[in-house]
Amino acid sequence: MTTALQQSGGGGGSSRGLADAIDSILDKGLVLDAYVGVSIVGIELVTINARVVIASVDTYLRFAEATNRLDLSEQQGAGMTELLGNTTQSVAKGKTKGMLEAVGEKVAEALQDKREELERPSRRRRGE
Amino acid sequence: MSVMAEDKDTVCYVYGIVPADVVTDEQARGVGGTPVVTVTQGKIAALAGDIPRDKPLGRPDDLIAHERLLDLAAAETPVLPFRFGSVMSSKEAVADELLAPYHDEFLSALTELDGRQEYVLHGRYVEETILREVLSEHEEAARLHEQLRAQGENASQDERVALGEFLFNAVAAKREKDSHTVADALAPLTVAIAPRDPTHEEDAVNIAFLVDADHEQDFHAAVAEIAEEWASRVELRVLGPLAPYDFTVSRSTPEG
Numbered sequence: 447m448t449t450a451l452q453q454s455g456g457g458g459g460s461s462r463g464l465a466d467a468i469d470s471i472l473d474k475g476l477v478l479d480a481y482v483g484v485s486i487v488g489i490e491l492v493t494i495n496a497r498v499v500i501a502s503v504d505t506y507l508r509f510a511e512a513t514n515r516l517d518l519s520e521q522q523g524a525g526m527t528e529l530l531g532n533t534t535q536s537v538a539k540g541k542t543k544g545m546l547e548a549v550g551e552k553v554a555e556a557l558q559d560k561r562e563e564l565e566r567p568s569r570r571r572r573g574e
Numbered sequence: 575m576s577v578m579a580e581d582k583d584t585v586c587y588v589y590g591i592v593p594a595d596v597v598t599d600e601q602a603r604g605v606g607g608t609p610v611v612t613v614t615q616g617k618i619a620a621l622a623g624d625i626p627r628d629k630p631l632g633r634p635d636d637l638i639a640h641e642r643l644l645d646l647a648a649a650e651t652p653v654l655p656f657r658f659g660s661v662m663s664s665k666e667a668v669a670d671e672l673l674a675p676y677h678d679e680f681l682s683a684l685t686e687l688d689g690r691q692e693y694v695l696h697g698r699y700v701e702e703t704i705l706r707e708v709l710s711e712h713e714e715a716a717r718l719h720e721q722l723r724a725q726g727e728n729a730s731q732d733e734r735v736a737l738g739e740f741l742f743n744a745v746a747a748k749r750e751k752d753s754h755t756v757a758d759a760l761a762p763l764t765v766a767i768a769p770r771d772p773t774h775e776e777d778a779v780n781i782a783f784l785v786d787a788d789h790e791q792d793f794h795a796a797v798a799e800i801a802e803e804w805a806s807r808v809e810l811r812v813l814g815p816l817a818p819y820d821f822t823v824s825r826s827t828p829e830g
Contacts, residue, residue, distance in 0.1 A: 464634045467641040470819045475655040480824035485667035487585045491659050492632030497773040506738025513705050
């Protein structure tokens, strides 16, 4: 079976990584400011940016480059529909995994390198 | 009182709110490897822990510790997750200023979440498959592609950008359509649905579902069916059970 479903249970070994944590806990969940006034403490936060998809020239060029890599030489012998149905399956899987990992690494690097205040409404820092 | 806390060199990190009968494991560790305790008030409790006042937060380990603690809790009990980096002056302040005034509100939210879990369905297109799909469905894309191929190294930046932009938009349209298909297919098995923003330009779906325990098996079966159907074009992952990050709303929106 080629089903690519992965279940990462909350209890056991998790295949979730940093990127998934960032997607969940940075801009989701309850906000303390909505409940509490004076006792909030603004603690220094390392810069963390949630990943967003931006339509940029770089992104466009990456897509064009990816298309360029498609090996369409087989196409001369086979119809496009046939290609879609069968031939692509085995090749494609490894490629995407590699990309996923690369994204995770990039995020990790960015996190380690930058240590500035998070872009949020600044909070009072008590005792200063 | 909070005023007293100004001199302390520790502050209190708040992870989330759970029913008062929840017991924390002594081994449980939160951000910066600090211990996690419960601060109880009436029928609710905060998962919280003292952390050093001056140590910056946000390293990968901190983020993962926050997430893991809440997700482990969510697997056992209803939990209201707080956003990363929620810090108050002291445990006393957590009890007196957070838990006490909003006790009933938090309790009713916990009751509503009882027996329900959040799952996130995240799918990434298999690049080669999805690009071939677009090229075969759009003459314009195929034409631009052929044009580039014919020119090889001599192709201009503008021509590359034109093809890339077309592909970007075509994939976005596929994401929109596929997300709707998934949401429609799973809606009857879920309590609530919350779309998440795509985190990559080749994301196929990124949707949070709140699932009742009664429907959990059916939900997973339906997801497996989708995964099988898409085996060659989407890498699908189910994350969860997660703390209900996508279904917990702060009080700025008044609740009836």
